[in-house]
Each structure stands twice: as C-alpha cells, then as structure tokens.
Amino acid sequence: MRPTASDGGRPHRLRRGTAERREEILRAAIRTFGSKGYHNGSLTEVAEQVGMTHAGVLHHFGSKNQLLIATLQFRDRVDVEHLEGKHIPGGRDLFRHLVKTAEINAERRGIVQAYAVLTGESVTEGHPASGWARGRFATLRREIADALRELISEVTDNPVDDDLVDGVVTRAASAIIGVMDGLQSQWLLDPGALDLAESTAFAIDAIVARTVATATTPLTPPY
Known part of the structure; x- marks a missing residue:
C-alpha cells in the first residue's frame, strides 16, 4: 500500500x-528586505542564505513580488502565534496585546526592521x-476603535454622544498606531535610548485615558 499523509508515510514528510x-x-x-529594502534586496541574496539558487526560491514563491507578500503575511502570523485562537483579541485585552507585542518585538529586531522598512x-x-x-x-484602526468603544461603554453609566465617540476613537486609533510605529523606529536607530515595551505602554495608557475622558466628559484642549 502506498504511504499517505495519515499513516506517516513519505508524502507527509x-x-x-x-x-x-x-x-x-x-x-x-x-533579513534581506529589512536590511536593504525591497528594491535593493535581491532574490540571489535570499537564496544564498538558505543554500539555494535563485531558481529554487522562484520554485517556491513564483516571483519576487509573491515572496514579498508571503513575507508580510508570515510576519502577521508571527505577531499572533502566541495568542489563543491565533487572532488579535478585543476590548481591554487588545491593549494588553499591543504592549505584549512590543515586548516580544524587542527580542526580534529583524522582523521589526523589515516591517519598518517595508511600510x-x-x-x-x-x-x-x-x-x-x-x-x-485599516484593520488595526477598526479593531482599536472597536476596543475603545467597548472600554468607554464599560466605564460610564451615562449616555454618550455617539458622534463624539466615533470621532474620538477613530483619532485615538490612528494615534496609537502612529506612536507604536514611531517608537519602533526610534528603538531600531538607538535601542538603548528607550525600553520599547515600557514606552509603548506609557503612550497607549495616555491615549486611552484621554480618549475615555473626552468621550465621557468632553474636554477643552490645553493648547
């Protein structure tokens, strides 16, 4: 009988x-795209790192563009591989996940560098x-905004202005993404200048606190 994937035979291996x-x-x-960028990073250099030929890499991915997309998708999978269910959580847990991601990123410079360069x-x-x-x-903005709406509904018993909430959570979501990406760039340039996880937590805490306060009791900006 020919071996199959179910019986542990050769095709499975x-x-x-x-x-x-x-x-x-x-x-x-x-490593290649992170250090040299997409256009300057060659398939030949990628192939040499794994003991293959340029044609061997193309056999697996078809083209340089397809390899790039697969690389980005792989990076996204790595981001959630430590999570139960392998997907980003919602509500308060989303903000804990963002800080945990920053903590993990501090140990995987190559992935952070590739993300920063390619974005x-x-x-x-x-x-x-x-x-x-x-x-x-777009996905991150939506998920963070939804988590902020959930948090706002948890902490207030008073009616809120839905239009106000929609506006403030949308701006806050963009701000959180921008701060996280900016901190990563600073850390890549000078790792000793900041603790990536602590700085990320500080920034997220500040933005979330201001967002909740503004949505529940509109404030006049101090500037």
Whole structure:
C-alpha cells in the first residue's frame, strides 16, 4: 500500500519538509528586505542564505513580488502565534496585546526592521506592499476603535454622544498606531535610548485615558 499523509508515510514528510523550507526562505527574506529594502534586496541574496539558487526560491514563491507578500503575511502570523485562537483579541485585552507585542518585538529586531522598512517604502508609487500596508492599517484602526468603544461603554453609566465617540476613537486609533510605529523606529536607530515595551505602554495608557475622558466628559484642549 502506498504511504499517505495519515499513516506517516513519505508524502507527509515531503510536505512538511517543503513547509519548513518555505519558512527558511521567508526568514531569509525578512533579513534581506529589512536590511536593504525591497528594491535593493535581491532574490540571489535570499537564496544564498538558505543554500539555494535563485531558481529554487522562484520554485517556491513564483516571483519576487509573491515572496514579498508571503513575507508580510508570515510576519502577521508571527505577531499572533502566541495568542489563543491565533487572532488579535478585543476590548481591554487588545491593549494588553499591543504592549505584549512590543515586548516580544524587542527580542526580534529583524522582523521589526523589515516591517519598518517595508511600510516606509510602501508609500512610494507602485510599491508591491502598498495594498498590504493600507489593509493592515485599516484593520488595526477598526479593531482599536472597536476596543475603545467597548472600554468607554464599560466605564460610564451615562449616555454618550455617539458622534463624539466615533470621532474620538477613530483619532485615538490612528494615534496609537502612529506612536507604536514611531517608537519602533526610534528603538531600531538607538535601542538603548528607550525600553520599547515600557514606552509603548506609557503612550497607549495616555491615549486611552484621554480618549475615555473626552468621550465621557468632553474636554477643552490645553493648547
């Protein structure tokens, strides 16, 4: 009888080997794109890191563009692999997740560097990561805004102005993303200048506190 995936035969081992090989290529691509950017990072350099040829990398991913997209998707999976259910939580847990992510990022410079470089490059015309970056930011803004709405509803018994809440949580979500990305850039340039997790927690706490206060008792800006 021919071996199958269910009985532990050879085809199963081959498929598992292919998956492991693809992950090796993706991690090499993260290092290459993170240090040199998408346009300057070559498939040949990626291939050399894993003992393959340029053609071997193309066999697995088809093109440089497809490798980039797979690399970005891999980075997103790594971000949630420590979470139950493998997806971003909601409510208060979302903010804890963001701080935990910053703590984990402090131990994986290569992934942080690749993210910073590729999102920065994505604003240039025709860059293949532009669609991924737009979609990622849109999803994050929505998830953070929803978590803030949930938090606001938890902490107040008084009616709130829905239009006001929608406006303030949307601005706050963008601010949290911007602060986190800015702190990562500072940390990449000078790791000793800040504690990434502590600085992230401080910024998120401040924005969340101001958001809740503004949504429940509108404040006059002090500037």
